[in-house]
Amino acid sequence: MNITLKYFSWIRVKLKKSHDLIEFNQTISFKELKNNLISKDAIYQEIFEDKSVKFFLNLKEIDDENQTLNNGDILAFLPPVTGG
Amino acid sequence: MIKITNESFDLETELKNVSSDTNGAYSFFLGTVRSDLSSSNKKIKGIYLECYEELALVQLKKIRSKALNNWKLNECLIIHRIGKLDLGEKIVLVITASSHRANAIKACEFVIDSLKVDVAFWKFHLLDNDEKETVLQKNLDNVKMLKWKDIIN
Numbered sequence: 001m002n003i004t005l006k007y008f009s010w011i012r013v014k015l016k017k018s019h020d021l022i023e024f025n026q027t028i029s030f031k032e033l034k035n036n037l038i039s040k041d042a043i044y045q046e047i048f049e050d051k052s053v054k055f056f057l058n059l060k061e062i063d064d065e066n067q068t069l070n071n072g073d074i075l076a077f078l079p080p081v082t083g084g
Numbered sequence: 085m086i087k088i089t090n091e092s093f094d095l096e097t098e099l100k101n102v103s104s105d106t107n108g109a110y111s112f113f114l115g116t117v118r119s120d121l122s123s124s125n126k127k128i129k130g131i132y133l134e135c136y137e138e139l140a141l142v143q144l145k146k147i148r149s150k151a152l153n154n155w156k157l158n159e160c161l162i163i164h165r166i167g168k169l170d171l172g173e174k175i176v177l178v179i180t181a182s183s184h185r186a187n188a189i190k191a192c193e194f195v196i197d198s199l200k201v202d203v204a205f206w207k208f209h210l211l212d213n214d215e216k217e218t219v220l221q222k223n224l225d226n227v228k229m230l231k232w233k234d235i236i237n
Contacts, residue, residue, distance in 0.1 A: 006136065008134060008136055008204070008206055009134060009218055010218045012134075013216075052221075056139060059138060059139050076136060076139065078136065078139075079218075080201075080220070081201065081202070081203055081205055082200075082205065082206050082207045082220070082221050083135075083140075083164060083200065083204075083205025083206070083207070084115055084175070084196055084199045084200040084203075084205070
């Protein structure tokens with residue numbers, strides 16, 4: 001299954017990319033994805049440890065780390081917003 | 085009406101878009117790019133606005149709906165620019181229209197306060213040599229938003 005990751009603001013700058021498409025052989029939870037990303041790149045450790053960063057799955061904020069991710073899902077990484 | 089655009093807008097045209105003879109009051113908020121200093125005390129040349137457009141539209145619709153319902157507005161217009169903006173350029177416009185001024189003024193303040201902390205836009209300062217600096221959220225904006233919690237469900 002495929003999951004699209006979208007990065008914004010300082011996260012996009014730090015990772016030097018605006019998105020990723022990642023593949024998994026089976027369904028995983030948000031927590032498992034988090035651990036997977038941290039094991040690949042230490043930058044993700046900093047991102048996930050920052051309590052001000054919010055994660056939106058298909059435009060809805062994630063409030064449970066055990067939430068399951070499905071094929072075609074879009075997970076966005078959002079630092080605190082600064083519009084207006 | 086809600087619009088996210090990389091083009092400028094005309095105030096008179098936008099006022100016409102929400103005008104009606106049922107309105108007795110309009111309240112406006114116009115945000116512009118001000119001359120500012122970066123964290124390293126360099127003068128900024130402008131700003132760059134990034135947006136997660138699909139999410140921002142959903143969030144703006146919720147804010148607009150709350151404003152319309154809580155203050156019985158006849159209309160609420162929100163326009164937000166994205167992309168590169170020079171000093172002095174327009175960033176955001178909110179127009180609220182109602183029968184009486186108190187509701188229009190309160191609702192307009194609520195919309196811009198909400199937009200500052202709840203909508204997927206991010207500012208960068210533009211510096212010399214094409215350098216960009218991330219603008220950090222101000223705690224004051226979050227504090228301002230707290231006052232609406234008892235008023236808005």
